[in-house]
Amino acid sequence: MATDQLSTTFAALADPTRRAILARLSHGEATVNELAEPFPMTVQAVSKHLKVLERAGLIARGRTAQLRPSRLQGDPLGEAAGWLDEYRAFWEDGFDKLREHLARG
């Protein structure tokens, strides 16, 4: 994945509403009206979030003119999570080694 795409993905994931939308879509596809239901915001505002998610490659939207149901695209989200897993593993490994270091001391 190009680095610009990765930055776009992270920027999209930085917003809690967009993460909640992704969590909802992990259950299956949904229309913008269905997605807007649990949020105290307008359908237009949710629609804006969907555009950001779509640009980031995190979701795809159907071509049906009226409904355009959204569904998850797993690859960019998995890749972004992979970066973070690697980053966390770097520190977790170090802190396990720190325990062994302290035991030697």
Place this chain on the structure above:
Amino acid sequence: MAEAPAAHVIEIARVYPAPREAVWAAWTDPAQIAGWWGKRGWRTPPESVEIDLRPGGVFRLDSVSEADGTVMRHDGVFRAVEPPGRLAFGTAGSEATVTFADVGVGRTEMVFRVELTTTDAIRRRAENGLGSAFDRLGEQLRTGEQA
């Protein structure tokens, strides 16, 4: 259900059977930090470690892959140096704080919190040869999609 991941903050806590002065020293003494820093399979040459332990002071150290000799350089600047309770530092793309709390005789709870301000830090690490394991969440999500 696959929760969407939080993108920008990672927190890791550990309790060590050592007084916090000892944990503090392990973090701040150049000879000691080379003994534990970094991922398994990577070592830190003691001569690569430079630590100017004061707010605004810089630190620098290398991780060298035992598998292929790839060198990953880490550098940053200390934001806060408050022995033996709190250390804060920034690197390109991240701001980290580590606290050391006394939780009983000779026991220390260490809490490490890092905020990723850009993706530069993790991207650089990956490019430097840490490799990647990108598939797990993608797999979960694909499974969820079919259900």
